Amino acid sequence: MEANGQELVSEELQKVLLSTNLSLLKSTLDEKDENHERSIGKEYEEELELDDHTLNRWTPLLRSAIEHESLSVVMEELYTSIETNFENLESQILHDSQLSDNLTVSVDHITSIKELIDQSLLREVEDLQLQLAHTTNDVITRKQNYINNKKTSTKIAECIILINKILQILELSNKCQDLIKDGSYFKALQSLGGLEKIYVQDFKNYNFDFLKTIYASISDLKAKIKDESINMVKNSFNSNLERRLLPVGSKYYDFYKDNLFQKWQTSKHEMKLASFKFNSPVEISLRDSGKLDTLNVSEIYPLNEFYDCILIFQNLKAMDYLCTEFRKEYDFRMSKVVYPLKLKGHNSSKKADQILQVAAAFGENLTLVELKAYLLRILGFVIYDNHLNRSTEILRSFGGMGINEDFWELFVTRFTPFLEYYVTKSVSSEDGLIELKDFLGIYIAILENLNVNVDQINKIHVLLFKKYAALLLQVFDVEFSTLLDDDDFMPLTINDKTLYEKVLKICWLRGGEPDHVLDEESNHGPFFATLPFSPLYPMSCTLIKKTYNKLITFLSEFYRYDLGELNQIIIQTIDDIFSKVINHKIGSKLDTTSREEITQILINLDYFIVAAKEFGAILSRENITQNPDLELTLPSLKLLTQSRNLSETKLIELIDTKISDLMEFVEFEWSSEEVEQEPSFSIRDIAQFLEMMFTSTLVNLPDSVKTLLIFREFDALTGRFLDVLLYSSPPMLSPQSVLNFELNMNFLESVISKLFPHEESFPSVPSSPDLDGAHTSDNARSSNLVDNTIRSLHSTFTDLRQHISFLKSPDIDEYKDPSIRMRKYPRIKPETAQLLHKKMVPPVSAGADSVNSSSMDQSFADSISSHKRIAKFFNRA
Incomplete structure (x- = not known):
C-alpha cells in the first residue's frame, strides 16, 4: 500500500513539475542573493503567492508526504523524476547557457526551499506536537469526564429502573387492594405473587422502610384473601343452597316424571316391552339424549367460586386448610339441609327410641306433600353434591372420602328408620301408598343415575309394597266378610245369560266337571242355570283376581331389584287370602247346626281348593322373577283341605245326630x-x-x-x-x-x-x-x-x-x-x-x-x- 502511495505521489509530482513554469523559476533564481536568503525567501513566498495555482498543486503533495513521513522519499523521487523527465533536455540545457544557469540557480533555490520547507515543517511539527499534546490532554480530560458522566448516567438509569419497579410494586399493591375489594381474589393473589417476586429479586438488600412495610403486608393480604375466599364459598352456599335446592329437585323430578316416564309408557306399549321397567338399560337406551341436555347442572349450579378458591389455595399451598374449613362449612350446610333431622350428635342406642326422636323432630302430623318436598330438597342437594364432587375432585383427594358418599350414606342411614316408621304409621290409604310408591320409584331412578347407593331406599320401596299387600289383604278381609255375611248358602241360580257367561269366566271349576248346569224350558224359552257353589265363590274369585292384578300393577313400573322377595310377598299375600281370610272366615261358620249351610260350605271349600290350586299354577307361570322352573303350591291348600275335611266331618256328625234322633x-x-x-x-x-x-x-x-x-x-x-x-x-x-x-x-x-x-x-x-x-x-x-x-x-x-x-x-x-x-x-x-x-x-x-x-x-x-x-x-x- 505504501509503495503504491509513493508511486502515485511520484506520478503526481512529475505532472506538477512538468506543468511548472520554468521561466518563472529561472527569473526567480537569478534575482536571488545568497546573502539575502530571508528576503529571497520572502520574495519567493510572494512569487509563490502570486502563483496560487502552482502552490495549490504542490501543497497537497507535500502535505501528503509529510503526513506519511515520506518527504525524503519525495525528494528522491523528485530528483529521479527530474532526471527522468529532463534527461532529454540535458543536451538542450547544456547548449543553452542561460537555461543551464537558471537550472543551477534553481537547484540552489530548491535546496533553499528544501531547507525552508524542513524548517517550516519542523515548526509545524512542533506546533502540531504541542497541539496534539494539548488535544490529548483535552481528550483525556473529556474521556475522564465522559467516564464520570457515564457512571452517573448508569446510576441514573438504574435509579429510573428502580423507581419504575418501586412504582410497579406500589401499583401491584394498589391493584391487589382493588382486586380484593372487587372480589377477584385469584388475580389479587397473582398480583401479590408478582409483588413478592419483584421485591425479593430487586429490593431484598435495599433498606427501604416503605418497601419493607409493603412486603410485610403481603402475609396480611394473603390471609385476607384466604378469609375472603372462604367467605366467597360460604356466599356461594347461601346463593345455591338456601333457595334453590327444592326448585332444582322438583325440576329433576318433573322432568323424569312428565318427560322420560311418559315417553317410556308410550314406547313400552308400542314396542311391547311390558317385562322391562323404568330406568332399566332398555329404557335408558331409548331415551332422547337431546332432552337430557336441558338438565345442565353446570348452569344450574355454577362453581366459579370453588374453582377460584381451589386455585388460590393451591397457589398458597394451603389445601389442607381449605379442606378443613370447607368440611366445617359443608357440615353446617348439610345440617341445615336435612333439618329437622340431625346427622350427628348423641342418639339413643335403641332403634325404637331413635325413630321416636326423629318422629318428634318432624312432627306426628307430617303430610305426604311435606315429606315429598323434604325429599326433593334432599335430592337437590345430592345433585349439587354430586356435581361439586365431579367438578372439584381435588377436594375429595384431600378429604380422603367423597363428600357425596359421606352425606348420602349418613343421611339415608338416619332417615330410613323414620321413613319406615312413617310408611308404617302414617300412610294408610291405597291412593297414598301408590302415590308414595310412584314418587320413590322416580326418586330412586334419579339417584341411580347420580351413582349413589340406593339399597336402603329400595328397602323402603319394598316396604311400601309389603304395606300395600297388607292393605289389600285387609280390604279383601272386610269385603269377604261382607260377602260371607250376605251369602245365602244356597247354590247360585242365574237367569241372565250374559251374567252367567261372566261368572263362568271368573270362576275356577273342578277338572272334568261340566262348566255349568243348565236348564232351559226350550231352545227359545227363558234362560235359567244353577251352579253348585253359592254367590260367595264367584264374588271371592273376582276379589282375588282384582287383588292379584293390583299387586302386579303396583310392581309393573319401578321395581327392578329384590324380585325374589317381591315375588314371595305376592305369594304370601295370595296365600294369606286363602288361609287367613277365606279359610278362617269360612271355618268360623262351621259352628252352625244347619246341614244345608254346612253342605254349602263344604261345596264352596271344595271350589276354593280348586281356586287355590289354579292360582298356584298362575303364580308359578306368571312369577315376576321370570323363572320358568318355578313350581308353586300354596300352603293354604293344606289348610283349606283340612277345613273341607272338618266341614265334611261336621256334616257327617249332623247327619249322624239326625239319624240318631230318628233312631230313638x-x-x-x-x-x-x-x-x-x-x-x-x-x-x-x-x-x-x-x-x-x-x-x-x-x-x-x-x-x-x-x-x-x-x-x-x-x-x-x-x-x-x-x-x-x-x-x-x-x-x-x-x-x-x-x-x-x-x-x-x-x-x-x-x-x-x-x-x-x-x-x-x-x-x-x-x-x-x-x-x-x-x-x-x-x-x-x-x-x-x-x-x-x-x-x-x-x-x-x-x-x-x-x-x-x-x-x-x-x-x-x-x-x-x-x-x-x-x-x-x-x-x-x-x-x-x-x-x-x-x-x-x-x-x-x-x-x-x-x-x-x-x-x-x-x-x-x-x-x-x-x-x-x-x-x-x-x-x-
Missing part, C-alpha cells in the same frame, strides 16, 4: 204275631230323611264326597240295625217280627235306587258337534260308575240280609256245614249264629221242638206271600 223313635215288636204289610213310620222317616238329604241337600256335593257320605251313612245305619237285632232284641223273637224287621230293612235299602236314578246320574250339558263322541264316552263311563256305586251300596245290607236269612231258617246244623255256611252265611260269626239260633229256637223237649219247628216253618211259609207283595210294592220283585 224306632221300635220293633219282636213278639208280634202279625206280619206287617207296610214299613213302620220311624223307618219311613229315616228313609225320607236319607232321600231328601242326598237328593236335595247334598246334591251339589262333589261325587266322591257325596258317594262317601252315602256309603258311610248306609254302612253306619245297617250297623246300628244289626246291633239292634243282635243286642237290643229280646232273647226270643217271633217269626213275624223277623219278617217285619226284614220289611223295614228292605224299605231302607230301596232308598238307594232313588238316590241314583238309572236314567241320568247328573244333569248333562249339550256338547258341541266335534265333541259328541267324547261326550258319549263320558256318559257311558258315568253310567258304569253309577251302577258300580249302587251295587256297592247294596252290599252294605249284606250283613243284615244274611243275619235275617239265618233267623228265618235257624238250623244250626246247616250253619255248621262249611259249604253251606260259606255260600249263605259267610259274614256271620259262630258266636253270633249261636246267639241268633237261641233267639229263634226255645230250649224245650225234642217232640215239642219238632212241633214248634214245623209250626214256625209254616209261619215263615205263610208270610212269604205277604213279603213278595211288599217287595213288589217297592219295585223289588
Whole structure:
C-alpha cells in the first residue's frame, strides 16, 4: 500500500513539475542573493503567492508526504523524476547557457526551499506536537469526564429502573387492594405473587422502610384473601343452597316424571316391552339424549367460586386448610339441609327410641306433600353434591372420602328408620301408598343415575309394597266378610245369560266337571242355570283376581331389584287370602247346626281348593322373577283341605245326630204275631230323611264326597240295625217280627235306587258337534260308575240280609256245614249264629221242638206271600 502511495505521489509530482513554469523559476533564481536568503525567501513566498495555482498543486503533495513521513522519499523521487523527465533536455540545457544557469540557480533555490520547507515543517511539527499534546490532554480530560458522566448516567438509569419497579410494586399493591375489594381474589393473589417476586429479586438488600412495610403486608393480604375466599364459598352456599335446592329437585323430578316416564309408557306399549321397567338399560337406551341436555347442572349450579378458591389455595399451598374449613362449612350446610333431622350428635342406642326422636323432630302430623318436598330438597342437594364432587375432585383427594358418599350414606342411614316408621304409621290409604310408591320409584331412578347407593331406599320401596299387600289383604278381609255375611248358602241360580257367561269366566271349576248346569224350558224359552257353589265363590274369585292384578300393577313400573322377595310377598299375600281370610272366615261358620249351610260350605271349600290350586299354577307361570322352573303350591291348600275335611266331618256328625234322633223313635215288636204289610213310620222317616238329604241337600256335593257320605251313612245305619237285632232284641223273637224287621230293612235299602236314578246320574250339558263322541264316552263311563256305586251300596245290607236269612231258617246244623255256611252265611260269626239260633229256637223237649219247628216253618211259609207283595210294592220283585 505504501509503495503504491509513493508511486502515485511520484506520478503526481512529475505532472506538477512538468506543468511548472520554468521561466518563472529561472527569473526567480537569478534575482536571488545568497546573502539575502530571508528576503529571497520572502520574495519567493510572494512569487509563490502570486502563483496560487502552482502552490495549490504542490501543497497537497507535500502535505501528503509529510503526513506519511515520506518527504525524503519525495525528494528522491523528485530528483529521479527530474532526471527522468529532463534527461532529454540535458543536451538542450547544456547548449543553452542561460537555461543551464537558471537550472543551477534553481537547484540552489530548491535546496533553499528544501531547507525552508524542513524548517517550516519542523515548526509545524512542533506546533502540531504541542497541539496534539494539548488535544490529548483535552481528550483525556473529556474521556475522564465522559467516564464520570457515564457512571452517573448508569446510576441514573438504574435509579429510573428502580423507581419504575418501586412504582410497579406500589401499583401491584394498589391493584391487589382493588382486586380484593372487587372480589377477584385469584388475580389479587397473582398480583401479590408478582409483588413478592419483584421485591425479593430487586429490593431484598435495599433498606427501604416503605418497601419493607409493603412486603410485610403481603402475609396480611394473603390471609385476607384466604378469609375472603372462604367467605366467597360460604356466599356461594347461601346463593345455591338456601333457595334453590327444592326448585332444582322438583325440576329433576318433573322432568323424569312428565318427560322420560311418559315417553317410556308410550314406547313400552308400542314396542311391547311390558317385562322391562323404568330406568332399566332398555329404557335408558331409548331415551332422547337431546332432552337430557336441558338438565345442565353446570348452569344450574355454577362453581366459579370453588374453582377460584381451589386455585388460590393451591397457589398458597394451603389445601389442607381449605379442606378443613370447607368440611366445617359443608357440615353446617348439610345440617341445615336435612333439618329437622340431625346427622350427628348423641342418639339413643335403641332403634325404637331413635325413630321416636326423629318422629318428634318432624312432627306426628307430617303430610305426604311435606315429606315429598323434604325429599326433593334432599335430592337437590345430592345433585349439587354430586356435581361439586365431579367438578372439584381435588377436594375429595384431600378429604380422603367423597363428600357425596359421606352425606348420602349418613343421611339415608338416619332417615330410613323414620321413613319406615312413617310408611308404617302414617300412610294408610291405597291412593297414598301408590302415590308414595310412584314418587320413590322416580326418586330412586334419579339417584341411580347420580351413582349413589340406593339399597336402603329400595328397602323402603319394598316396604311400601309389603304395606300395600297388607292393605289389600285387609280390604279383601272386610269385603269377604261382607260377602260371607250376605251369602245365602244356597247354590247360585242365574237367569241372565250374559251374567252367567261372566261368572263362568271368573270362576275356577273342578277338572272334568261340566262348566255349568243348565236348564232351559226350550231352545227359545227363558234362560235359567244353577251352579253348585253359592254367590260367595264367584264374588271371592273376582276379589282375588282384582287383588292379584293390583299387586302386579303396583310392581309393573319401578321395581327392578329384590324380585325374589317381591315375588314371595305376592305369594304370601295370595296365600294369606286363602288361609287367613277365606279359610278362617269360612271355618268360623262351621259352628252352625244347619246341614244345608254346612253342605254349602263344604261345596264352596271344595271350589276354593280348586281356586287355590289354579292360582298356584298362575303364580308359578306368571312369577315376576321370570323363572320358568318355578313350581308353586300354596300352603293354604293344606289348610283349606283340612277345613273341607272338618266341614265334611261336621256334616257327617249332623247327619249322624239326625239319624240318631230318628233312631230313638224306632221300635220293633219282636213278639208280634202279625206280619206287617207296610214299613213302620220311624223307618219311613229315616228313609225320607236319607232321600231328601242326598237328593236335595247334598246334591251339589262333589261325587266322591257325596258317594262317601252315602256309603258311610248306609254302612253306619245297617250297623246300628244289626246291633239292634243282635243286642237290643229280646232273647226270643217271633217269626213275624223277623219278617217285619226284614220289611223295614228292605224299605231302607230301596232308598238307594232313588238316590241314583238309572236314567241320568247328573244333569248333562249339550256338547258341541266335534265333541259328541267324547261326550258319549263320558256318559257311558258315568253310567258304569253309577251302577258300580249302587251295587256297592247294596252290599252294605249284606250283613243284615244274611243275619235275617239265618233267623228265618235257624238250623244250626246247616250253619255248621262249611259249604253251606260259606255260600249263605259267610259274614256271620259262630258266636253270633249261636246267639241268633237261641233267639229263634226255645230250649224245650225234642217232640215239642219238632212241633214248634214245623209250626214256625209254616209261619215263615205263610208270610212269604205277604213279603213278595211288599217287595213288589217297592219295585223289588
